[in-house]
Amino acid sequence: MSPGDEHDYRPTDRGGRTDDPYSTLGGTRQTRTRLPDSDAGHPQARRPARNSRSLVMIVGVVVLLIAAIAFANRGGGSDDDASPGAKGRGSTGSAPTAATGTKPVQGKDGTIASGFAHDEQGAQSAAANYSVALVSDGMFDQTRRKEISEAVYAPAVASTRQADLDRIYSDESFLRSIGLEPDGKAPQGLTFISRANPVGTKMEKYSEDTATVAVWYSALFGLAGEGSKNPVSESWYTTTYELRWVGGDWKITDFHQEDGPVPVGRDQAASSAEEMADAVQQFGGFTYAR
Known part of the structure; x- marks a missing residue:
């Protein structure tokens, strides 16, 4: 992230x-x-x-x-260095990712990575990837939203979270306020974009089967295309996830979000609606982070 x-x-x-x-x-x-x-x-x-x-x-x-x-x-030697950027047991803080040659995950659940390592690095990797999934445009599609919820949340909370998400993302007044149709799709001629771009992760707390991980990321959100009343804009957030080791993988049990840290914007001219729409269609989002 x-x-x-x-x-x-x-x-x-x-x-x-x-x-x-x-x-x-x-x-x-x-x-x-x-x-x-x-x-x-x-x-x-x-x-x-x-x-x-x-x-x-x-x-x-x-x-x-x-x-x-x-x-x-x-860095060749101890087992603690086997996972990239991993820190000692009980330690907290940021850890840069380092190449080890070891495949970081063993599988995927749909388009979402799964099978994360049972260590600090694995927990941070899971949190970064779950941020990408939960901020994606797939959350505005009922079928895809259910798949995402089942993939990222612990079974004990998945059904409750699913109901909460359905209530939010099926609210027509909410969808109308961001320029989408009642079914969550973009109006004809416009392209909807909702993407999280993790900048980094920080381990707040870690034990054998639980972890608290903060993910700092920028988010692109809006409608790209001529005549858009909600042009694509950038926002910055930090979401802190409570994770638990369940069924051989890290899953979310709770989270909270706050704004920032927000960097100072540079004096770059905003791209035209057409350029932004082309970029969204030509550049696919990442499906695996960290």
């Missing part, structure tokens, strides 16, 4: 001596100064010359140290 803020401390390919013949090990460009012979007023013994064998040993130790640091920063 912008994600290079992290500093990369891995050594570069230039570790060790650089191509500069006057550079010493580590690139400090230090030189050795030979002190004058000691005299009575300055009883300073001359340092013995360092032989080539000592220099070779030092270079070897430094090379091994660099290799060890590079291996550690590569």
Whole structure:
């Protein structure tokens, strides 16, 4: 649910001596100064010359140290690093997604991903994907809405949520206020768009079978096309989901939504109704996040 803020401390390919013949090990460009012979007023013994064998040993130790640091920063090792961006048990906060080569989900329920991992990363992934589904235009279609509800909500609350959603999305006054027909479809010649674009997720609380995950996202909503009285606009929200591990997957038991954080808008000119309609039809929304 912008994600290079992290500093990369891995050594570069230039570790060790650089191509500069006057550079010493580590690139400090230090030189050795030979002190004058000691005299009575300055009883300073001359340092013995360092032989080539000592220099070779030092270079070897430094090379091994660099290799060890590079291996550690590569993240291979503990089981906790097996899931991308995962943090330790009981930890909270944001965690950037990192590639692991492991398939993040094992299946899908319709167009909605399912089979999320039983860990913090899996809970965050589920919350981001459920945001996309619950804000999609499929919620305005009775059949599709039922499929979404059954896919994202825990069985214990699914029927209650379904009834609440049907009451909201079948309200003709509500549909009329956003420019849709009584059946939830867009008027002829217009294209309806409702999409959530997750920016990031944050783990608020985690235990073995429950998780509280906040999803920050932008939403596009409105009617695209000539003559639209509800042009497509952008809004920003944070929805916090209460999730429970049920039947081998993460499911929603409750949620609450709040506005923002909202970024400052740039001085970009809004696209024409025709351009927006074309973009909506040509660019499909993502069906899997994180």
